[in-house]
Each structure stands twice: as C-alpha cells, then as structure tokens.
Amino acid sequence: MSEDSIHGPADDTAECGRRRFLSRLSIMVGSIAGVIVAIPSVAFLLGLRKVPHVWRTVGKLEDFQIGTTVKVAFLDPSPLPWSGVTARTAAWLRRETAQQFIAFSVDCTHLGCPVRWLPDANLFMCPCHGGVFYANGTVASGPPPKPLTQYPVRVQNGTVQILTSPLPITT
Amino acid sequence: MRIIRFVWNWFDEITGVSGWLIPLAKHPVPHARRSAWFYVLGSATLFVFIVQIVTGIALASAYVPSAGQAYHTLAFISGTRFGHIVRGIHSFGASAMVILIGIHAIRVYLFGAYKYPRQMGWLTGVALLFLVLGMAFTGQLLRWDQTGFWSVVIAAEQAGRTPFIGNWLGHFILAGDTAGGATLSRFFALHVFFIPALIFFFIGFHLYLVVRNGISEPPKIGQPVDPKTYRRWYHDLLHREGVPFWPDAAWRDAVFGFLVIAAIVALAVVVGPPVLGKPPDPSIIEASPRPDWYFLWYYAVLSLIPRWSENYVIILGPAILIIVLILLPLIAYKGERSPFKRPWAFGIVAFIVFMIAYYGTVGHVAPWSPRMSAPPLPASVIGATSGPVADGAKVFRDKGCEFCHKISGYGGIRGPDLTYAGDRMTPEQMETRIYSGAPNMPSYNGNITQQQLSDLLAFLTSRRRRPATALPLSSSSK
Ligand code: FES
Numbered sequence: 001m002s003e004d005s006i007h008g009p010a011d012d013t014a015e016c017g018r019r020r021f022l023s024r025l026s027i028m029v030g031s032i033a034g035v036i037v038a039i040p041s042v043a044f045l046l047g048l049r050k051v052p053h054v055w056r057t058v059g060k061l062e063d064f065q066i067g068t069t070v071k072v073a074f075l076d077p078s079p080l081p082w083s084g085v086t087a088r089t090a091a092w093l094r095r096e097t098a099q100q101f102i103a104f105s106v107d108c109t110h111l112g113c114p115v116r117w118l119p120d121a122n123l124f125m126c127p128c129h130g131g132v133f134y135a136n137g138t139v140a141s142g143p144p145p146k147p148l149t150q151y152p153v154r155v156q157n158g159t160v161q162i163l164t165s166p167l168p169i170t171t
Numbered sequence: 172m173r174i175i176r177f178v179w180n181w182f183d184e185i186t187g188v189s190g191w192l193i194p195l196a197k198h199p200v201p202h203a204r205r206s207a208w209f210y211v212l213g214s215a216t217l218f219v220f221i222v223q224i225v226t227g228i229a230l231a232s233a234y235v236p237s238a239g240q241a242y243h244t245l246a247f248i249s250g251t252r253f254g255h256i257v258r259g260i261h262s263f264g265a266s267a268m269v270i271l272i273g274i275h276a277i278r279v280y281l282f283g284a285y286k287y288p289r290q291m292g293w294l295t296g297v298a299l300l301f302l303v304l305g306m307a308f309t310g311q312l313l314r315w316d317q318t319g320f321w322s323v324v325i326a327a328e329q330a331g332r333t334p335f336i337g338n339w340l341g342h343f344i345l346a347g348d349t350a351g352g353a354t355l356s357r358f359f360a361l362h363v364f365f366i367p368a369l370i371f372f373f374i375g376f377h378l379y380l381v382v383r384n385g386i387s388e389p390p391k392i393g394q395p396v397d398p399k400t401y402r403r404w405y406h407d408l409l410h411r412e413g414v415p416f417w418p419d420a421a422w423r424d425a426v427f428g429f430l431v432i433a434a435i436v437a438l439a440v441v442v443g444p445p446v447l448g449k450p451p452d453p454s455i456i457e458a459s460p461r462p463d464w465y466f467l468w469y470y471a472v473l474s475l476i477p478r479w480s481e482n483y484v485i486i487l488g489p490a491i492l493i494i495v496l497i498l499l500p501l502i503a504y505k506g507e508r509s510p511f512k513r514p515w516a517f518g519i520v521a522f523i524v525f526m527i528a529y530y531g532t533v534g535h536v537a538p539w540s541p542r543m544s545a546p547p548l549p550a551s552v553i554g555a556t557s558g559p560v561a562d563g564a565k566v567f568r569d570k571g572c573e574f575c576h577k578i579s580g581y582g583g584i585r586g587p588d589l590t591y592a593g594d595r596m597t598p599e600q601m602e603t604r605i606y607s608g609a610p611n612m613p614s615y616n617g618n619i620t621q622q623q624l625s626d627l628l629a630f631l632t633s634r635r636r637r638p639a640t641a642l643p644l645s646s647s648s649k
Contacts, residue, residue, distance in 0.1 A: 049347030073454035080352030084239015085452035086320065087351055106456050111473075112328035113321060114456035116543060120569030122618050127459040128325075129474050130541045130575060130585045132613040140613030143478055166348035167324065169331035169341035 052077050055154065055161040058093060064101070064160065069094040069117050069135060072103075077164045091151055091162055092117055092124070094135065103153040103162045104137050109146040109170045124148065146170060199413025200420050201388035209282070210386065210420065211427035212275035217374065218428040219267045222435065223306075226261040227363070230254075234313070236359035238352045241315040242450050249444060259439025265307055267435055269465045272296075272303050277520050280499075283508030284387035287398040290500035292384065295377040297496045302370050304465065309362035311463045315355060320451035321460035323350050323358070332485045350453070385409065386420075390508035398505055459540065467534030468527045474539045475530075541574035542583035552579040554633065563630025566623045570615065578634060586612060593635040598628045 058072040072093045079087030092104040092115075104124075106114045113128035123140060124133040131142035138147045149168035154161050183189045203210055233254065235244045248254035276296060279285055285293035308326075312319045323345065331341035346353035385405055414420065445463075449455055462470050476484050510516045550556050553564040567573055575585035592601070602624065608614030619627070 046343070048342055048345075049353045051348045071454075071456065076349060076351055080238075082237040082239050083352035084237070085450055085454075086238040086354075088452055088454040089349065090454035090456055106453075107324065107328075110328075112324040113460060114453075114458050116456060118569075118571045121571040123571060123613055125541055125543065125571055125574065127540060127543050129539045130611060132571075134613070134618075141608055141611050143474075143481070145478075166342065167327065167345060167350060169328055169338050171331050171337040171341075 051164065051166070053163055053165060055156070055163055057159045057161050058091070059160050061155060061158045061160060064093065064095040066095050066097060069119070071106075071117070072162070074162060074164070089164070090114070092148075093153070093160065093162070099155055101153045101155065101160055102137070103151040105149040105151060105165075105168050107149065107168055108144055109139075109148060109168070110142070110144040112167075112169075115148065195382065196417035196421075197415040198382065199409040200386045200416045201408060202412045202414050203389050203420070206282075206389035207420070207423055208427070209278050209389075211423050212271055212278055213381075214424035215428050215431050216268060216271040216275055219264050219271060219431060219435070220370070220374070222264045222432060223261060223268065224367075226257050226264060229257050230261060231363060236313075236356050238315070238355045238451070241313070241355055242447065245314060245316075246447055249447065255443060256436075256439050258444035259442065260435055261310075262444045263435045263438045263442075265310055266464070267431060268303050269307055271431070272300055276300055277524075279387075281510045281516055281520060282387060282390050283396070283510070283513065283516075284390075285500040285503075286396045286506070286508055287401055287504045288384045289380070289387060290504055292377060292380045293500040294497060295373045295380065297493070298373050299370065299377065300496075301493070302366050302373065305366050306362060306370075307463065307465050309358050309366065312358050313355075313362055314445065314447065315451050316448035317451055317455065317458045318448050318460045320350065320453065321458055322462065323354055325460065329485050332482045334486070386416075387508075390510070392507075392509045392511055394508070395506045396504075396508055459543070461537070462534075464531065464535075468530035469534075471530040471534030471537070474537070475533070536584075538584045540583070541571075541585055543574050545573055545582045548573065548578060548581050552581065553630070559626045559629035560633050561630075563626035563628070563633075566619075566627045567630055570619065570623075570627075572627075575612070589631060589634055591634055591636055593632040596631075598632055601628055601631055 054077040056074040056077070058074050064070065069092050071090055073088050073090045076083065076087040076089065090106045092106060094102045094104070096102060108115050108126040108128065108131050110126065110129060110131050113126050115124040115126045115131070115133065117124055122135045124135075124137075126132070126142065126144070129143050131144040132140040133144065133148050134140045136147075137150065139145075151165055152163035154163075230248060233244060233248050235241055245258075249258055279293065279296065308322075312322050327341040327344040327350070330344055331337040333340050342348065344354075345351075346357045388405070388408060449458070461467070472488075473481065473485065507513060547568050548564055550561075553561055555561040555564075567578075572589075573582040575583045577584055577588045577590065579590050596604075604612070605619065605624065605627070606614060606616045608616075
C-alpha cells in the first residue's frame with residue numbers, strides 16, 4: 001500500500017478537514033458512550049449504605065446491676081437479608097446509677113479490634129496492641145488515641161435501649 | 172496423522188497463527204550462561220497465576236459471596252476431599268505468588284534490568300506487585316471467618332487515617348455504615364473481577380514489552396547502558412550470540428515452573444489449607460485478628476513505631492514506597508547495570524529482606540499483644556496454696572497483670588518479665604509503678620484495694636531466684 005492510497009492527495013484540504021472531523025466525532029461518541037455507562041456504575045459503587053438509627057432494646061432494666069459492665073448484642077436496624085451473623089453488633093453496657101447507663105462500642109479506637117472487659121480489673125483490654133481503657137472508657141495506656149466511642153443509650157418503659165450507629169472510625 | 176496436518180494447515184491458512192507464533196517462540200534471546208537460572212522467576216510467577224485462576228474458578232463455583240453464607244460454603248468446600256486440596260493449592264499458590272514476584276523484582280533490580288529501554292517493564296511490574304498484594308489481602312478476607320471480618324474493620328480504620336477523606340474512605344471500604352451484608356460482595360468483586368482484570372491487562376503489557384525490548388542480557392561490569400547506542404548494541408549482541416527462546420531458554424522456565432507447582436500441590440496435600448477460624452459474628456468479641464504472613468511485617472512496624480508517627484506511617488509509608496519504586500527507572504535509567512558496580516543495590520536489598528524477615532518474625536510473636544488466653548499460674552509456680560502469696564497471685568491474674576507480664580514462662584510479654592521481680596525491685600518501687608502506671612501500663616490508682624495491693628506485693632517480692640544452695644525443684648519432686 002502506498003502512502004497516497006491511505007491518506008489521499010495531501011493538498012486536498014477539504015478531505016483533510018473531513019477526516020479531522022470524523023476522527024473527532026469517533027473519539028467523542030466513544031467517550032460519551034464510556035461516560036454514560038461509567039456514571040451509573042460508579043455512582044452505584046459510591047452509594048454507601050446508610051442504615052437508619054433506631055433504638056434497639058438490649059434487656060430489661062433489672063437485668064443490669066449498678067456498677068457492672070456487661071456485653072450486650074443487638075441487630076443491625078435493617079440487615080440485608082443475606083447478612084447472617086454479620087448483622088449483629090456487640091456493645092459494652094455499664095449501669096452507672098438506677099437510671100443511667102453508658103454504652104461503649106467494642107471497637108478499639110486504635111485500629112478497631114474488639115476490646116474485652118476484665119471485670120476484676122475494671123479495665124477494657126485490647127487484644128491487638130494492648131490498648132487499655134478505664135471503666136469510663138478513657139484511655140488508661142497503650143496506643144489508642146481516643147476514649148472508647150459511646151453509643152446513645154436510654155431507659156424506656158423498664159427496658160434499656162441503645163441507638164444503633166455507624167462503625168466509629170478514628171480519623 | 173494426515174488429517175491432523177490437514178486441519179492444522181486449514182486453520183493456519185485462515186488465521187495465520189504460525190506466522191507470528193513461530194517467530195515469537197524462536198526469537199533470539201541473549202545467551203545468559205551462568206545467570207540463566209535467574210531468568211525463570213517471572214515466568215514462574217505467571218505459571219502460578221494460572222494455577223490461581225484455575226483453582227480460583229473451581230472455588231468460585233461453590234463459594235457464595237454472601238456475608239451470611241460465605242463462611243458455611245467455605246466450610247463445605249473444605250469438607251470435600253478435593254475441595255480441601257483445591258483450597259490448599261489456592262492458598263499456597265497465593266504465598267508462592269507473593270514470594271516469586273518479590274524475588275523477581277529483586278532480581279530485576281540487582282541486574283539493573285529496569286534501565287533503558289525497559290523502564291516501562293519495571294513500572295508495569297510495580298503495578299503487578301501491588302495488585303498481587305491486593306489479591307493476597309482480599310483473598311484472606313474472603314475466608315470470612317472471624318479474622319477475615321476483623322481485617323475489614325482494621326482496613327477501614329487504617330484508611331480512616333487518610334487526611335480529609337478518611338472517614339468517607341473507611342466507610343467506603345465497608346460499603347456502608349457498618350461491616351455487614353454489603354461489605355463482602357464488594358471484596359468478592361474486587362478479588363474475582365476487578366483486580367484480576369487489571370492483572371491481565373498489566374501482564375499483557377508486561378509481556379509485550381519483554382518481547383519488544385528483548386530480555387535483558389546479564390549485566391557485565393564496565394558495560395554501562397547508553398540510551399543512544401543501547402538498542403543497536405543489543406541487536407548486534409543477539410545477532411552474534413543469541414539463542415532461540417524456544418527451547419534454549421524456555422526449558423528452564425518449564426522445569427522451574429513445574430518444580431514450583433509440584434511443591435505447591437504437595438504442600439496443599441500434606442499441610443492443607445488454612446483452618447477456618449470462628450464464624451464472622453461481630454458479637455463474639457473473643458477475637459485476636461492477625462494478618463496472613465505477607466502483611467505480618469507491616470503489622471509489626473505499625474505496632475512498634477512511636478505513637479505520634481502512626482498517622483504518617485499508615486498513609487505516607489506505602490505512598491513513599493510507591494513513589495520510590497516509580498521514580499527508580501525514571502531517574503536511574505542509564506549507566507552501570509552490574510550490581511558489583513552498584514554495591515548499595517546489594518545493601519538496599521539486604522536491608523529490605525532483613526526488615527521483612529525480622530519484622531515478620533516479630534509480627535508472628537507479636538510481643539505487644541496481651542496474651543489474654545494465658546492459663547492461670549499453677550501452684551508449683553506460685554509456691555503457695557494459701558496466704559498472702561497465693562492471694563497475691565490471684566490478684567495478679569484478676570487485674571490482668573499476667574496478660575502482659577510473664578512469670579516462669581506463663582503470661583504475656585508486653586511488659587517486663589516478672590519472674591525475678593523480687594530481686595530487681597523493692598516493694599516501694601513496685602507500689603509506685605502499680606499506682607502510677609506507664610505509657611503501656613494502666614495506672615491501678617483507685618482500682619485496687621489496700622488488701623489486694625499488699626497481697627500482690629507479697630506475691631511479687633516472693634519472685635526471686637532460689638538461693639544457689641537449694642535443691643533443684645525436679646529432684647525434690649521425685
Ligand atoms: S487496635 Fe486496640 S490497641 Fe491497637
């Protein structure tokens with residue numbers, strides 16, 4: 001194939017303009033096709049699942065003794081049908097006074113490992129890097145930069161309820 | 172026979188396959204002589220990748236990527252005879268890929284094979300290295316046992332340290348507010364479609380470049396790369412002493428690849444796949460998540476660096492690593508290739524290998540993790556069954572001291588070993604430490620009664636080396 005047969009006569013400016021137009025047209029329609037497919041796909045990926053915040057009953061008032069901390073488990077407010085056990089969440093619930101409770105997220109504020117309550121030591125201990133928190137959630141020692149995250153908690157009609165919340169992420 | 176030949180000729184006539192396949196197979200490559208066995212690492216990585224595709228497809232045909240069922244499907248797969256082996260191959264194959272791609276990168280670096288005109292070969296290789304690590308991480312997660320579940324949470328928390336967008340990024344990894352139903356499918360898609368698609372693309376590009384620019388010749392001292400003359404020189408070299416790739420060089424790829432695959436399958440049969448942990452139930456908080464071996468060193472580094480630097484290291488560490496790897500061929504694209512003329516290259520490689528091995532071992536031991544499942548001290552260690560020493564031993568256990576302090580081989584190693592605490596510290600010093608705490612030890616001020624404290628001190632001061640004259644324990648027990 002000679003050069004000419006591909007490009008046509010070099011001096012034909014009308015032909016040149018036509019080819020430039022056709023190249024631009026092809027690139028443009030190709031890009032538009034890409035964009036109209038990408039927009040919904042990416043938007044779908046970026047659309048994070050927000051769960052409604054609802055009050056979950058975790059037990060009766062008399063189930064909890066004043067001054068003790070116990071683990072309670074509750075369900076995601078709107079679990080996806082295929083969530084299975086991952087729809088569950090745990091929290092550490094401490095009864096301060098007759099009507100007052102504190103609920104702590106089990107996630108360590110360092111890197112999120114589940115902290116454990118040592119009842120005799122009155123401390124929370126993290127198995128990952130040994131972060132320790134006092135009974136009121138403040139940092140006692142180790143890497144955690146912040147006190148344990150608290151969930152809102154209330155007493156209603158003789159039951160204790162925790163407000164479900166997103167996973168706390170330390171930034 | 173004749174019919175096969177007929178079909179082949181027909182096929183070849185309409186496709187022209189032999190027109191490019193035969194020259195491709197026979198294209199001349201440098202005669203690598205004594206270095207020849209160094210050139211088998213890249214192909215071995217590719218072979219293992221194919222093993223991963225085959226076993227991955229087999230696994231995906233039974234795995235259900237649903238947060239509630241993935242764990243059960245894996246248990247099911249592991250329960251069948253061949254499923255067990257296939258999981259084992261996939262798991263050891265993953266390890267082999269990480270190791271092989273790592274050694275391959277080291278080989279290319281030491282041989283200076285990233286220099287002109289092979290810079291893009293290095294860059295696509297860097298992309299492949301990180302994609303393989305991405306596969307390793309997402310793969311561990313798809314096991315979706317307790318460790319898999321908490322790995323997502325920890326990954327989200329680490330991403331959370333990114334400036335400005337941290338919180339959003341963390342939740343993006345979770346695919347929502349919490350780790351749950353939506354999370355696993357996302358990682359499944361990453362592991363099975365997205366990352367492999369990128370890997371295919373980069374492998375294709377990488378191989379194309381290998382063919383276009385030619386396999387690098389073994390470096391020689393005093394033979395620096397000059398971009399102006401290199402191509403010409405390389406061309407002449409091939410002309411003078413090149414050998415056909417197939418079979419002169421390819422047989423080594425085949426033999427080494429076979430040995431690697433045989434080792435993977437043997438390990439899968441003999442050792443088997445990693446055991447599934449507890450189910451991914453976030454309300455079971457007795458969890459001690461650990462990364463698989465490839466990330467243990469990183470876990471150790473993050474655990475050991477000073478606390479103020481943590482936010483920088485989590486984000487900047489990997490970023491700097493990537494930037495250095497990208498800049499390398501762009502800056503050092505000419506000059507000496509021989510590692511003997513680049514002695515720091517040996518130094519850097521030795522340093523990296525040592526760091527990964529050393530911190531990997533440290534990460535395996537994880538001295539910073541409290542040993543929360545340590546058994547209580549037996550009476551033989553305590554040396555008393557009643558009285559203050561025995562009571563003090565109970566306090567030592569109840570207050571969580573044992574999880575971090577070792578005594579006679581029991582307990583954690585986060586804090587100092589207290590086996591001979593009585594020899595090292597006075598009761599007053601102990602009391603001060605217990606009350607004041609330390610950066611990694613909580614203060615027990617207000618958290619311990621007078622009685623408990625005096626028992627604890629009685630127990631700790633009794634931790635002494637036995638007088639040299641006393642009979643060894645073993646002979647008295649006989
Ligand atoms: S995650 Fe709790 S101390 Fe690191």
